Amino acid sequence: MDNSSLTSTLKRYLQVGSTVGGLATRVAGQHYLGRSINDDAYARSLKEALGNLKGPLMKVAQFLATIPDAIPPEYAEELLELQSQAPPMGTPFVRRRMAAELGLNWQQHFKEFSLVASNAASLGQVHKAIDHDGNALACKLQYPNMQGAIEADLNNLKMLLGLYHMWNKALDTSEVQQEITTRLSEELDYEHEAEQIGIYTKIFNDNPTINLPIVYPNLSTKRLLTMSWMSGKPLLHCVDKDEDFRNQVADRLFEAWYKPFYHHGVIHGDPHPGNYLITDKGYIQLLDFGCVRHFSPSFIRGVIDLYHALLHEKPEQAVHAYETWGFTNLSHELIEIMNEWARLLYDPLLDDKVRPIQKGFSGANGWETATKVHAELHRLGGIKPPREFVFMDRAAVGLGSVFMRLKVERNWHQMFEGLISKLT
16 A cells, blocks of 8 residues: 555545544443433434545445444444535546556546536446547546545444344344445445446336437446446436336346346345436436345345245244255244344235235334344344345345335235246
């Protein structure tokens, strides 16, 4: 590590440490002094603080918010809404970075290039450009010293979760930490992201309602990804559309996330509304493929086996699914609690009728169940969720939130049956 990178990493430790330090103090206080960490006001201030930090910590917070009881519900509810509001890097940074990626004469590659970012995210920012053939382009440029930021953020995360685990024995998050580390490292490699776009393009090649950007390899590097510009409107513009339009959008989002998962063993790990756009026809424009998770066929089989076990009340099949995923030492009592946890995600798929994804368009019942499950897991000594669960759960919770915003009512059971029936 060179001196500039070391200096940046040390600064990051201080910057992030001051943000998470308050939460760590509260967690430690709960453990040693009996102080409550379920503080709504502090949860809101933590979200605001993280939202103004560029880098991976904001993504980490979003990951944790989707895992039932990895952190207290008050924090999870706030962090699920977390979006980076940090201002973009300025013109001098853009010029230096583009020269570093494409050479000193980098502007010759473009007919037009906006030095003002059109969008600023957690790991990079996007600039609109036009090539010499008149094609509109999106140039995704990574922020400096992100590798050092990941190292600092993940060490702070390890400290924070270690303190929380002293207070809360329900979940051993060691596998979760490893998963987040691996996925964040992949997100820094834009060549890897380009490969994932290629995979999804093949999956939806014959479906004009789900669209992917075109990658321009000659204008891309590990830290610069140049793609075709995708037009559309944010999800919130659809909430006032008529019922048929909202149902179409929901059906296409369901297919966009779950066809790749069940048919090809991959999932877009970040269903945040900012990662896709909706066209006037209700088509889906998928964006940001840095966080794509690949799964083994046995893991996918376990997901389907657990669905059938819950649907047909076959406890032995549920045990087989849990063991397939790597759970060990499963007592009868622990299996009952895990089944209750599983129903938290499977519930809309088990109910063969038209309904919201969560009854009453609210996640309140889910948190109530999660709190009950947490207490029982804590009493029984806890479990260690497999690392694969992070992004499967994140997709389910994230999409569920989207469907609630759209206020759609579908027969999720029939939609899911139609998806998995093609596998047999």
